[in-house]
Amino acid sequence: MRTETDSLGTVEIPQDAAWGSQTQRARENFPITGVAISHYHELVVGLASVKKACALANRDLGGLSDEKAGVISAVCDEIMDGQHHEQFIVDVMQGGAGTSTNMNANEVIANLGLKKLKANIGEYDLLHPNDHVNRSQSTNDVYPTAIRLAVLARIGPLIEAMYNLSKSLNNKATEFDHIMKVGRTQLQDAVPMSLGSEFRGYATTINEDVDRLSDLSRLLTEVNLGGTAIGTRINAPAKFGETAVSHLRDITGEPLSLAKDLIEASSDLGAFVMFSGTLKRVGIKLSKICNDLRLMSSGPRAGIGEIVLPAVQAGSSIMPGKVNPVIPEVVNQVCFQAIGNDLTVTMAAEAGQFQLNAMEPVIIHKVLETMGSLTNAMNVLSDRCIKGIIADEARCQALLENSLVHVTALAPVIGYEAATKLAKYAQAHGLSLQAAAEPALQAEQAQKAIEHMGFNNVGG
Structure with missing residues (x-):
């Protein structure tokens, strides 16, 4: 010692x-x-x-x-x-x-x-x-500048992970475009759709936030370096901030600029609040996608079973042969963490008093934690789950044929009330729409319904 x-x-x-x-x-x-x-x-x-x-x-x-x-x-x-x-x-x-x-x-x-x-x-x-x-420095300007640089350094890998995930989802969308299935709202059968369009929607929702994160990260390029204690420039020579920021631009390659109001910049953490909020938004969307994957793959025989997720490990210590959707499950948990971290960032930003926010350490801890976890989670989801998904085409077709979802397409042909009557009759008697048309409807309406289902059925 x-x-x-x-x-x-x-x-x-x-x-x-x-x-x-x-x-x-x-x-x-x-x-x-x-x-x-x-x-x-x-x-x-x-x-x-x-x-x-x-x-x-x-x-x-x-x-x-x-x-x-x-x-x-x-x-x-x-x-x-x-x-x-x-x-x-x-x-x-x-x-x-x-x-x-x-x-x-x-x-x-x-x-x-x-x-x-x-x-x-x-x-x-x-x-x-x-x-x-x-x-010529203070923690009041060094630390806020350094934590902004840390976030800017992590934005590239995060966006790359989003692109990779979106690409994997789009590839599956193209692979599954020809497969028709039951579309659902509120966990109930709704209308026919293609499995490809479902996956393409997932890709689109991830892509939407790439630009948002990029735009918001630019807010973090404004720094208060040279403001020293609370933005007063005390103990720093004239032009120190401008000179230091110029050197920092050259060192980092980031388009940094000196804040116009150093007093304000020393206490305001609004950029972190907005950035963290968008990370939460990404987490919410990602978690929803994982919820859907778990439901669509439920079974393998007593659930929906429209897709098969790649088996990456045994699912039970007691139930032989069971395989769990462990990748979507871990991504769900990462997303829950991101949501909770955003609340921490929000409360910490609110807790500042006067010319400084003493809660900056927990803000950078939680923002970097979320960025790292989301980046890893999206890469794992893409590489160890999405790329290996297989569609059970026969199951999708069987569920579609046994459903009543085509009745929506009949409403403009036979009227909403008749279509409702047809759907209820078919459900009550365990019949297909076509089989239920004649006993459920008047002859003219039944004929129209049968003809429409025969020649204009969505998805064939």
Whole structure:
């Protein structure tokens, strides 16, 4: 162990750890979720990107020497390449509006920089976490900027997963276009439709939200970097925000812009609320699709049984041969989590007071958790379920022929009341519509019904 001293006293830290006293205190204060910020690779990269941009801006404006800015930048490059992430140890859930996360980054970068300077860890007179790494910055602008970068980094894989799922559904739609089946409303027989059109509808509803997520992610490209404490720009030189954001654009490749009102931008989390709400919308749609798949595949003999899901594992420890729809089931659960996470984000955004929202840590935790889980769930659903679905064409045809759904198409021919009478008679006597036409209707209506069913029956 080594000993560091700060304003609260002395702290014992593992000898080889790159973090310092404030990180160690946070580690002890917040044993909450067991999820360290290093769990979210994109968040750590976002922090390093911000620190590099600020070091370069300070160099440009005379706040840091070329040597110090160069050392900080070099360490940040290593972190952005995936190195040293094990040093980011504080729990993602923390008090202090992200201060512990910011100081974890400051201390790690400073101590790794000291190694490059051939100095000892903790010799902060040469490279200080606050005076140098955090120069012209505050947690109030570093953390909100870093969490936005983390979300922007995850949007690509999420959208790719949506495209992959939509493509799989569209492929099945084409494969199933020729198969007619019973369409249902409120779990009751409704009208005929093709199995292909049902799957195409699923693809369309997933595709709809790709553009929505892309558009909403652009709201996250407005950052408050340079606003320092609550957007006042205190302790930052003139043009620092503009210079730092310019460097950050180059580092990340994101179309970032400096917020016009830094006071407002330091406290408003409306962009996260809207983005999280759309993630919830995706989850709701996805869960509905999985509900349908489970119902359509129910059976195999005592249920609907219109489709057969691929068997991926045994379904019971006691019932031999049973196979469960485990992929749709796990996706359902991911979607429930997304819905609950959105409520957490909503409440956290509402809980801000005055010029800062101290609840940002739980917001980024839940948004990134939802994005990661939905991305994985959609890839699994596509690869391990949708692509392997088989239609039971004979079952679809048998259910259609035994149903009364064609009666809707007869209403314009024989009238709504006669069509209702025909449907009720057929149901009561266990007959097909054609067989029930003559005993149920007057001769003229019966003849019209039989002729229409013979030549104009939807789906043949």
